[in-house]
Amino acid sequence: DQQVKQNSPSLSVQEGRISILNCDYTNSMFDYFLWYKKYPAEGPTFLISISSIKDKNEDGRFTVFLNKSAKHLSLHIVPSQPGDSAVYFCAASARLGSQGNLIFGKGTKLSVKP
Amino acid sequence: DTGVSQNPRHKITKRGQNVTFRCDPISEHNRLYWYRQTLGQGPEFLTYFQNEAQLEKSRLLSDRFSAERPKGSFSTLEIQRTEQGDSAMYLCASSLRGQGAGYTFGSGTRLTVV
Numbered sequence: 443d444q445q446v447k448q449n450s451p452s453l454s455v456q457e458g459r460i461s462i463l464n465c466d467y468t469n470s471m472f473d474y475f476l477w478y479k480k481y482p483a484e485g486p487t488f489l490i491s492i493s494s495i496k497d498k499n500e501d502g503r504f505t506v507f508l509n510k511s512a513k514h515l516s517l518h519i520v521p522s523q524p525g526d527s528a529v530y531f532c533a534a535s536a537r538l539g540s541q542g543n544l545i546f547g548k549g550t551k552l553s554v555k556p
Numbered sequence: 557d558t559g560v561s562q563n564p565r566h567k568i569t570k571r572g573q574n575v576t577f578r579c580d581p582i583s584e585h586n587r588l589y590w591y592r593q594t595l596g597q598g599p600e601f602l603t604y605f606q607n608e609a610q611l612e613k614s615r616l617l618s619d620r621f622s623a624e625r626p627k628g629s630f631s632t633l634e635i636q637r638t639e640q641g642d643s644a645m646y647l648c649a650s651s652l653r654g655q656g657a658g659y660t661f662g663s664g665t666r667l668t669v670v
Binding site for chain 1: 560589596597598599600601604612614647649658659660661662663664
């Protein structure tokens with residue numbers, strides 16, 4: 443059973459608009475969440491994270507929102523740029539800050555069209 | 557430091573052969589992780605090391621798989637008697653304990669078993 447779910451395999455957005463990528467989790471022990479971006483033929487690259495004591499974390503164009511009661515998090519990219527086109531993975535850990543092993547979702551492929 | 561380095565980038569092997577992959581982490585990182593990614597899936601945890609100690613192994617890591625990290629520096633992942641189901645991207649990542657900002661992944665080794 444998947445503990446981290448990304449139910450949208452793909453998302454297409456116009457340049458300059460907002461991209462919203464969603465992630466749901468089932469394990470209430472998860473207390474640290476991360477988003478990674480992956481280009482073809484490269485390894486995933488860390489993007490942004492959030493701990494369970496917060497409900498929002500912002501870094502430039504990227505904002506992650508966490509709704510613990512719904513076991514849901516989302517990544518907002520605004521404004522979206524063509525260079526943001528990649529696969530985005532949501533990941534979760536049960537050990538805050540201790541860098542325990544991560545559980546990844548299947549990813550969402552984002553396409554930003556000029 | 558040029559990041560996490562993995563070799564080879566690609567490996568094609570016949571079923572039943574043994575293969576070995578190498579990972580050189582970021583030098584000051586004391587934690588090293590191995591993940592496996594198959595098509596359409598997110599990375600799946602295999603094992604991790606803190607310095608030279610192998611602290612955790614996934615049930616995905618069958619007895620045909622072995623990983624080492626002598627002297628807490630580079631790591632090797634060996635697969636014995638390869639099977640077609642072993643075909644995947646093998647990703648290595650490293651982190652500094654307590655960094656809390658996610659792993660740094662290498663570009664991976666793509667294994668094809670024919």
